[in-house]
Amino acid sequence: MTGISKEKTVKTTCPYCGVGCGVLATVREDGSVGIAGDPDHPANYGRLCSKGSALGETLSLEDRLLYPEIGGKRSDWDGALTLVAEKFSAAIREHGPDSVAFYVSGQILTEDYYVANKLMKGFIGSANIDTNSRLCMASSVAGHRRAFGSDTVAGAYEDLETCDLLVLVGSNLAWCHPVLFQRVEAAKANNPNMRVVVVDPRETATCAIADLHLALKPDTDVALFNGLLGFLSETEALDRTYIEAHTNGFEDAIQAAGACEINRISGETGLTPHDLATFYTMVARTEKTVTLYSQGVNQSVVGTDKVNAIINTHLATGRIGKPGMGPFSATGQPNAMGGREVGGLANMLAAHMAIENPDHRALVQSFWQSPTIASKQGLKAVDLFNATRNGKIKALWIMATNPVDSLPDADGVAEALEICPFVVVSDVTRAADTVAYADVLLPAAAWGEKDGTVTNSERRISRQKKFLDLPGDTRPDWWQLADVARRMGFEDAFHYDGPAAIFREHAALSNAGNNGSRDFDISALKDISPAAFDDLEPIQWPQPGTSVSNGETRFFAKGGFFRSDGKANFIAVSHKEPRKRERRYPLVLNTGRVRDHWHTMTRTGKTPRSSSHIAEPYAELHPDDAREAGIAAADLVEVKSPHGSAVVRAQITGRAQKGSVFVPMHWTDQVSSKGRIDAVVAPETDPVSGQPGSKFTPVAIRKLEFGxxxxxxxxxxxxxxxxxxxxxxxxxxxxxxxxxxxxxxxxxxxxxxxxxxxxxxxxxxxxxxxxxxxxxxxxxxxxxxxxxxxxxxxxxxxxxxxxxxxxxxxxxxxxxxxxGRPPADLPDKGAIVCSCFQVGSSEIAVEAARGATTVKAIGACLKAGTNCGSCRSEIQTLLDAVAKETREDADIAQAS
Incomplete structure (x- = not known):
């Protein structure tokens, strides 16, 4: 691994979650890379989480794809790309443009996404390009478009710090967006009036900061927020002026929501009438309210309705687009937003234009000077792989994602790839289960080697910069796509000399035919020079006009929605009873992330630090469910649905909701014998967004006997x-x-x-x-x-x-x-809590018993929580448990 220049520090952006943290990467003389947070980046101001802090430890080449391969044998770029172009062209010629597809990723850069979208929709003429972002935020996109007429995140991160009430819905912010959680922690410490409500079936690490935890039954969010809408109406907490001036459909939404009948809502959600009344009153009385939601909302067969139920409450109170208030979607991937900007989803066009709008199609085709344009939406992720399995897709190109592990019904996805006549995989690693199904393997540039932009959850565009040389024959994704496009006969439209040229075209398209009719406009950057592109500071869109502005970038405080009448639509949504559980499958499977790992571990799985916290797949079970199944702590159990099964370690905890099972999504065939939990997840999707319901699959669980x-x-x-x-x-x-x-x-x-x-x-x-x-x-x-x-x-x-x-x-x-045990002079650490300093739960408990009863005090004793800070909520949970045990012991002593 060779550095471009010795001891030079490069400003770049973290490749993990949608927070989009700025990173300072320093290539040392020995080839290692030092990582620090960028204190000037407005997403993180120098903070990094445990994953980001360990980035320098993930840059090894031991598993890298370094050369193109055809049929498992080394090739060169000319042979590999010629074959890709020929196979795709032949399939289009013989079976039509809808016989081919791209499946891309929120891990690629905006410039890569743009070229892929342009090739598929404007030159091949099909919209069969979808992305793994379909698995994390498609319901949010659909909800935004239904309500606002555009896929617009109205607010900014600073709203999470300036609000007086933060409602976290389906978001384990402490583990999944740790730096945002740290900003919220700091804001709450500085504002004694700030309150946090967590809406989540599980008692997650995020609950350590909660003033109220609403452990509702899975998939009952619509009932909760419809009840809130009714309460706001009945208590005259509405902003009638805003409703009348800037919205349509309020009465229909109120009628669909129904009256705020607390006992009925309690029965639907499983929440107590007291907790419901407390929550509803908090919202009604707090003008500066932000509702941040994430995968617990989106990953549902009623995900779009959940999003609109939340948005309805903000439209009804006029609490949107103003400082410290509004609905806020926290995206899961580093460039999910950039993908949305360029139309990376099968049902969108570039620059936030609509594929169903003939004027938009004509505008994009004219701008691209393309021979055709996709006339209808393409296959969304789950449907795309079903079509592949049914023989309809003849050539498929997968980029920077691992669908054999990450899609629901993952065994069915593997079968689809086995059936597909021609599969191309562009990736950085050989250690991905999807690689085994590739006819052609293309070695892609990895983080630290590629160059371009990403957009975070608050619409802030940041540079991801190259600080390492390309190893072997690796190439950026945009380069691979453009070369194949030229070999397919589209020479004139794909001659780019680098990512800056692609970005300029992307920025120019954002302004084409716009005139304020679309939210996404970065035309101030359409003439950016390569040097200015290299030095581009993080910038939040919109940026229309000829010069970059640092002015107001929130949306909708004074209306101005992206519909013909400028108004938002209330969406009438009704609570639907969650799917019935069969007797054979009496529990509900919920999947998600853990603190220190990312997606399918092809990056975090390289570093001991990331595995020291949780190193094995597990199932989180309620004690009652474990007892009924005869399962003890640490038993190996099978989690099974009609679609597949997984084998994981039992973790029994009262933090789990009775009737539910939580299993993390990260483990693959590379790191476990049978930990692929998405093989168990049902391939059922939201009918509006096409997003899978990864939080609700009926399952059975049983103890496995081993000798x-x-x-x-x-x-x-x-x-x-x-x-x-x-x-x-x-x-x-x-x-x-x-x-x-x-x-x-x-x-x-x-x-x-x-x-x-x-x-x-x-x-x-x-x-x-x-x-x-x-x-x-x-x-x-x-x-x-x-x-x-x-x-x-x-x-x-x-x-x-x-x-x-x-x-x-x-x-x-x-x-x-x-x-088989530590010596007496070396006490057992217990399970690792702080991965930065390898501090265990037993060590924290000992110091707590000695009087270190705050997170700060534990940090002073053990350093835990003083580096990246990702473990602080877990430390607080341990301290709360120790304090509770101490109180109970004192009560027993007093009683006796």
Missing amino acids: WHGFAVLRNKPDQLETGYWAIAPTEGGWRVEMAGNSETDLEHHAARLLPEDAEFLRFEDVTTGALRIAGWTGADLAGAFFFGPDPVGVSRPWACGLLTAETATKDQRFRVLA
């Missing part, structure tokens, strides 16, 4: 793990492996197979408990240690992982390895 369980730490990554269950993750000095099996194979033989042949072995066996411990050394270095037993192994994971970097050369030190 033995094991945990191992290994210096070298094993080539194969031939056990009934396994999960692997990096740790300092090597790898950690969870295992279980029923094989009669001798466990010593199994351990020996994973260690060097010349290793020197020690073993310990306790025949009364069935415990077996085996360790092997090569010279003075521990090659690996195994801890086996008939039940899930209770060995301290942080201690065992530390053996790989500890001194174990002497006989006494080696026997300590076999002890």
Whole structure:
């Protein structure tokens, strides 16, 4: 890995969530990269989360795709791109333009997205281009367009800090958008009047900051917000002037919502009448209210209705587009917004134009000087892969995403790719399950190597800059697309000399035929020079005209909606009872993210720091559900639906809602034997947005019986793990492996197979408990240690992982390895809470008992929470638990 210049710091943007944090990347003389937050970036002001802080540790080349491949064999760009162009052209010629498709990603840059959209919609003539952003924010897009006439996020991040009431709906902000959560934490500390309400079936880490947690039943948000609309009407908390001047459809929305009958709403949502009344009163009395929502709203078969139910309450009170008030959609990916700007979804055109609008189609076609234009919306993600499975898609190009793991009914997606006659995959890594299905593999530029722009959740465009040379024969996605377009016969329209040229065209299109009729306008940047593009500071759109302005960028405070009459539409939505659960599938599966991992772990899975917090797929279960199924903590369980199954570790907690199961989305066949939870998720979608309902799949859960369980730490990554269950993750000095099996194979033989042949072995066996411990050394270095037993192994994971970097050369030190527990002078850390400083839950509990009862005090004692800050909410939760236990002990002592 070679730096462009030694010890030069480059300002760029984080490649993870939609917060869009500014990053300072410094390439050191030894080739390593130092990472810090950019104090001047208005998204984060120097803050970074745990994932962002660890970016420098993810830049290895060990799994990189470095050369084009055809049929699994190395090729060159000429051969690979010629074949792609020929196959796509042949399919179009023989079966029509709708026989081909692109499936792209919020991980690519706006310039990549623009070229892909232009090629598919304007030159191939089909709208069969969709994106994994369909899985995270399509319902928000649809709700915005129904209400506002445009896909407009009205507010800005600073509204989250200046509001007096922040309502977080379906958003675990503390884990999924940690830097925004840190901004909210700071604002709440500075404003004693600020209140936070969390609306979420689960008690997540975000609840640590909540004044009220509304643990509603899954998919009942419409009932909750319709009730709020009725309450606002009945208590005269409406802004009648705003309603009359700037909206249509209010009476229909009120009629659909119905009266605010607290007992009925309580029955629909599962919330107590007292909590409902408290919430409704808080909103009615607080003008500066922001409702921030995320995947718990969007990822639903009624997601668009949820979005509109929320927007209705803001339109009814006129609380939109003003400082400290409005609905706010927090996007999941770094460039989901940039994709929306260029029409990356199958039902949109570039520059926020509508594919169903003939005037917009004519305008875009004229601007592009293209031979055709897509005349109807294309296949949305789930439908696209269904069509592939049914043989309708003959050529498919997948870019920067891993649908074999991330789409619902993931096994069906794998089958679709197996069936498809021609599959192209552009990616940076070989360690993605989708790669196995590619006829042609194209090595793409990774973060740190590519150059262009991204747009964050508050409509702020930032530069992602190159600070590393392109390794091997890797190339940017826009370059690959433009080259294929030229080989398909579209030479004149795809001659770009770099991302700045694409950005200029994108900016010019935003102004074409606009005249204020569309929200997206960045025409002030349409003549930007390459040098100015390189130096472009983060900027929030709209930016119309000839010069960049730092003026007002909020929308709708005084109306001005993007409909012909300039008014917004209230959308009449009614509560629909969630899907019935069959007797065979009595629980509801909810999927989502964990704090330190990202998507399918192709980046975060490289760093021990990101795996130290949570290293294994798990199912979060309520104690009552676990008891009924005969499941104990740490048991291995099968989660099953009619679509597929997964095997994960049971985590039993009162933070889960009874009747629900939460399983993270990140684990793949690369890192676990059967952790692909999206193989279980139903492929049911919202009828308006096409977004899958990833938060509600009826499932069954059962304990799996294994003859033995094991945990191992290994210096070298094993080539194969031939056990009934396994999960692997990096740790300092090597790898950690969870295992279980029923094989009669001798466990010593199994351990020996994973260690060097010349290793020197020690073993310990306790025949009364069935415990077996085996360790092997090569010279003075521990090659690996195994801890086996008939039940899930209770060995301290942080201690065992530390053996790989500890001194174990002497006989006494080696026997300590076999002890299976930390020595008395090295207390067990407990589960890692702070990944930056490797601080565990037991250490925090000890300091809390000694009097460190605040997050700040814990930071002073242990440093936990003082770096990226992502663990602070979890520390607070632990402190709350310790305080509760202390109070209960005191009550018992007093009673006795």
